[in-house]
Amino acid sequence: MVTYGSLFPSRFTNPIDAMQKSASCSGSEQNTVTPITRRAMAAIPDTFVFNEIGPVSTQLARLNQSPAVKREARMDVEAFRSMVQDRRSVRGYRIDPVPREVIEDIIDIARGAPSSMNTQPWHFHVLTGEPLDLIRQGNTERMVNGASPQREIPLNHGYEGAHRDRQIEIAVQLFESMGIAWEDKERRRDWAMRGFRQFDAPVSIVVTVDRTLENDAVGHFDCGAVTYGLVLAAWTKGLGCVINGQGIMQSDVVREHANIPEDQVIMTCVAMGYPDDDFVANDVKSTRRPVEEVANFVGFDG
Numbered sequence: 001m002v003t004y005g006s007l008f009p010s011r012f013t014n015p016i017d018a019m020q021k022s023a024s025c026s027g028s029e030q031n032t033v034t035p036i037t038r039r040a041m042a043a044i045p046d047t048f049v050f051n052e053i054g055p056v057s058t059q060l061a062r063l064n065q066s067p068a069v070k071r072e073a074r075m076d077v078e079a080f081r082s083m084v085q086d087r088r089s090v091r092g093y094r095i096d097p098v099p100r101e102v103i104e105d106i107i108d109i110a111r112g113a114p115s116s117m118n119t120q121p122w123h124f125h126v127l128t129g130e131p132l133d134l135i136r137q138g139n140t141e142r143m144v145n146g147a148s149p150q151r152e153i154p155l156n157h158g159y160e161g162a163h164r165d166r167q168i169e170i171a172v173q174l175f176e177s178m179g180i181a182w183e184d185k186e187r188r189r190d191w192a193m194r195g196f197r198q199f200d201a202p203v204s205i206v207v208t209v210d211r212t213l214e215n216d217a218v219g220h221f222d223c224g225a226v227t228y229g230l231v232l233a234a235w236t237k238g239l240g241c242v243i244n245g246q247g248i249m250q251s252d253v254v255r256e257h258a259n260i261p262e263d264q265v266i267m268t269c270v271a272m273g274y275p276d277d278d279f280v281a282n283d284v285k286s287t288r289r290p291v292e293e294v295a296n297f298v299g300f301d302g
């Protein structure tokens with residue numbers, strides 16, 4: 001078992017104190033402390049460092065950096081609220097292409113997402129034109145021919161209880177907006193096929209994770225964070241998106257045409273484009289559980 005005591009000179013209580021002392025002292029004292037600290041840091045398992053004191057490398061970096069800019073409010077709260085609350089999934093697009101520079105800027109914004117220990121395990125494969133059409137075609141053919149889904153990450157097979165209720169609720173909202181009767185199997189199937197075609201969006205961004213984190217829920221969480229960043233950044237630029245699990249339902253088709261390297265695993269894709277304002281399902285606003293239902297506050301009442 002690694003302890004601070006076994007790694008650091010006894011006069012320092014933890015590695016960060018040691019580093020701060022080492023940075024502030026001078027001459028021979030600094031020379032004695034720094035090599036011990038560095039050796040000790042190299043010996044500390046990552047989880048230990050992170051769990052006990054926060055990432056040492058970050059703390060070290062901070063010693064060499066100017067203080068963070070502090071402001072009362074970092075942006076207009078109401079602007080942020082409306083960005084989050086007005087955004088909705090877009091499932092009908094204009095055919096207009098999305099300029100590459102616009103997507104580069106969206107990714108530039110989204111890459112600011114946090115990730116576990118700043119691992120940033122994500123990659124983005126931005127597709128348009130022929131490769132995307134080949135994926136739509138391959139996906140559709142397979143689904144029409146009854147192929148079972150081929151996803152690369154573990155998948156829950158059917159929601160239950162409240163999850164199932166909410167799944168039905170959004171489906172009903174979408175079908176009602178489109179005038180699709182629940183009994184109308186053919187039109188429901190057509191709707192599903194639109195999803196497999198990535199809603200005919202001009203762009204699809206396939207999000208992948210490093211294969212070393214294939215079964216790591218935290219790495220998947222990181223990809224979720226960055227993907228939401230993409231969607232919000234796109235929304236601020238007047239673009240619409242839908243995170244679209246259906247689009248990667250036949251992941252080997254996506255892998256082939258998007259040329260995904262073997263050391264990456266496909267997580268999801270994001271259909272993106274300029275919204276078709278006449279497409280009624282784009283007006284659907286899904287519901288959200290209220291704060292008092294999703295949050296449990298502890299220790300606030302006295």
Ligand SMILES: Cc1cc2nc3c(=O)[nH]c(=O)nc-3n(C[C@H](O)[C@H](O)[C@H](O)COP(=O)(O)O)c2cc1C
Binds near residue numbers: 089090195247
């Ligand atoms: C991981 C993930 C996968 C999704 N896959 C699909 C999909 O395959 N087809 C679809 O129409 N919507 C898909 N969605 C969009 C959700 O249905 C949508 O986000 C949810 O109903 C809330 O609606 P909103 O995005 O309009 O707020 C997906 C969303 C997420 C986060």
